[in-house]
Amino acid sequence: MHWADVEGSKLPPEPLIATGITPSGPIHLGSLREILTGDAVKRASESGELLYIADSIDPLRKVYPFLDDSYEQYVGMPLHDIPCPCGDHDNYAEHYLAPFLETIRELGIRCSIKYTHTMYAEGDYAEAAKLLIEAREEVAEIISKTTGRELDDSWYPYNPRCSDCGKMGDVEITSFEDPYVGYTCGCGHEGKADIRTDDGKLPWRCDWPARWWMLGVDCEPLGKDHAAAGGSWDTGTEIIKAVFGTPPPHPIVYEWIQLKGKGAMSSSTGVAIKGEEMLAMVEPEIVRFLLMKTKPHSHIDFDPGLPLLDLVDEYDTVEARYYDGELDQDTQRVYELSQIQGIPEYPPSRVPYRHLVNLVQIYESADEMWEVSMGDEVGPEDYDLFKTRVEGVKYWLDEHAPPFVKFSVKKEMPEVSLNDKEIEFITRYLTELKGSDTWSPDSLHALVHTVAEDVGISKGKSFGIFYRILLDQKRGPKLGRFLMQLDREFLLERLEEVVE
RNA sequence: GGGCCUGUAGCUCAGCCAGGUAGAGCGAUCGGCUCUUAACCGAUCGGCCGGGGGUUCGAAUCCCCUCAGGCCCGCCA
Structure with a gap:
């Protein structure tokens, strides 16, 4: 059985599958795996719902390498309140989210999208925040027990945002009188935050279980970073049970995608291929195919160079065999899950x-x-x-593409010096060519051999002549097919020119 | 310190969850015309399934130990 069907079969009817991201930088193929994993499970489970949560209230942590220094002033502010780097979007979060949302739409993913800044603003978190703060000692114990991290008595499971400087980073809570927390900020401001609003947010380790509880999440694909011992999955599952009294969702842990030879994809290091870049290279079905054929827990070494062609070929082959009914069940399922909307009636x-x-x-x-x-x-x-x-x-x-696959057909004859033998070769080749009206890649190819034999010139050299007079290169693509692809008149003219 | 993943043919991997005669693609070799760098068709070659132990009538598959590689967590998310 395909992995998506296996996971789907473990879920209740009409499951809610949730995934999300903090849109702090370009969203790459690795992140695509998360939502595509969720999408696959949704398709495998009948009438499931997929929810994508953008953590737009999360603060900017630092000035990433892809940002200019002016962003220093925004560190600590919610992504939603930071200006867009290019100026074309409403805010920072939207700048990175917009192309990604377009990408997932093209990939045939149908999901609802929520933004944490509106969820907080509209009071969705009000009850959860209250319960968490009331249980703060228990929550602190869970976190310190599973992470080994010391949390002092002043710790609250809530991060207020300073109403004066707008930042969340350097704020300390001094009191709690439901629904207000009093705080002092590093900027000197003292104030209070209404936990029913977007005056602040829950720290991630609490935000996550709060979502599960209030939305009723049944399944969540999560990256291996969350899943490591002592990670946010461990604390989240404990917190949802202890504070909210409900079970955690069914997890699907997925591995990172590596860029061949460059390490794990990561927005902050710039080692990444953005989702929209994938779609610029290959059809959306092929992006899906890459992820559907690989089980989430296996890491993927993605190589956008020459091996990309193997991936495309593999997809084409699988597609052809699908319609011939030659595939095993799992591969058949991979093909189906790779489709954007429905299975084409006829093989494309x-x-x-x-x-x-x-x-x-x-x-x-x-x-x-x-x-x-x-x-x-x-x-x-x-x-x-x-x-x-x-x-x-x-x-x-x-x-x-690696450099050696690139060439350009020269419109004008390149300056090449050919010796008598070489010219004789082309002359003979041209005569034979004109005498034959059934050209095929094989015949053009074979003709090189026979003519070279007759003229008494080495095979390697004779092939080389074509590349020199057509491309001004010593090497080129496979000759027979290449000559067939050229305009016939053009080819004949160029050969004539050599003879003259 | 802890967790996860990977190890099967020269290479990339499937098969493992529900144990039952080791698979595919690529490469290589040979043939298909005297066949080039990235084409096509056919065939062939190729693996004590990382190592050791256990369970079993039977283990690539389940359990324990071990070796090697990769990644992640123990800030934040």
Whole structure:
């Protein structure tokens, strides 16, 4: 059974599946795994609901490397109250969230979205905050017991926000008279915060169980950081039982995604591929496929270079076999869970990504490529699919392709000096070419061998001549297919030019 | 100090949860035309399933121990 079905079968009917993120930086493929895991389980469990919580009231912790120094003044303020880095969004949180929300929409994820700053402002946390503060000694004991961390008597499970400087970092609570906590801030201000509002927030270790309780969360995918012993999962489960008297949700722990050779993806280190960058390279189904085929607890080494092509090929193969009914049950399920909305009635025809890597470098427009590719396998109804993939290949070539796959067909004959043998080779090749009206990648390829044999020139050299006169490079893509992809007239003219 | 994950063919991995004759893709080799760098088809080669012990009629699979690698927590989230 597929992992999503296994997890789904453990949940009650109509489960509420919750996940979330603190939008403090670019949201990458690793974070995508969290919501996609939730989405898979939601699909596996009938009539489940998926909830995505953006922790927009969480304060900015520090000036991350991707921020400029002016953000120093906002450290300690809720993300929702910090200006947008680019100026186009309402605030800091929205700046990072907006492209991500667009990405998950394109991935076919249907979920409701909540922002913690509105949840606090609207009083959703009022009851939970009260219960937690009243039980603060017990909560403190749970936290210190499971983390080994010392919490003194003045500790409260509540972080007020200074009404004067707007920051949460340096505030100490001095009293509690329901519903107000009195505090003094490092800025010198003394005030009180209404725990029924967004005057402050619960610390994460308490916020999390509070959500579970008040929303009735049945299942939550969580990163391995939370799951480690003494982590927030351990304290959260204890707190929800002790303070709220309800059981914790069913956890699904997922592993990190590593960027091959660069370590774990992380927004703060910049080692990451953003969700929208993934979609710029490959179809959304393929992003889903990567995560659906891998069990959440296995880590993924993602390599956006040449191995990306293997992933795309694998998807194409699985897709073709799906419609041929040749897949085992799990792989079949992987394919289904990779779809954006429903299973296409007919198998989509996809021009191989590797093939397009050449075409994109030969032709200017997608239409030209389309004409060259139109064959038995590709019908007009697949044009949109084709265009999307062409765009993806272009992006991949610009951003992630290794240098040796890149080339450009020279419109003018490059300056090359060919010796008599080489010119003789091309002359013979051209004559043979003109005499044959059935060109195929194989025949063009084989012709190199026979002509080279006749002329008495080495095979390696003879292949090289083509790359020199067409690309001004010593090497290039597989020759037979490559020559077929070129415009026929253009190829003949270039060869004529060599002969002259 | 603690936790999780991984270790199966040259490489990437599936199979483990519900024990029953070790699998796929890639690579390699050979053939398909004298076949190149990244093509296609067919075939072949290839593994005491990290090591040790236990449970069992039977273990890659379950249990214990051990070795190796990776990551995370013990600030914050």
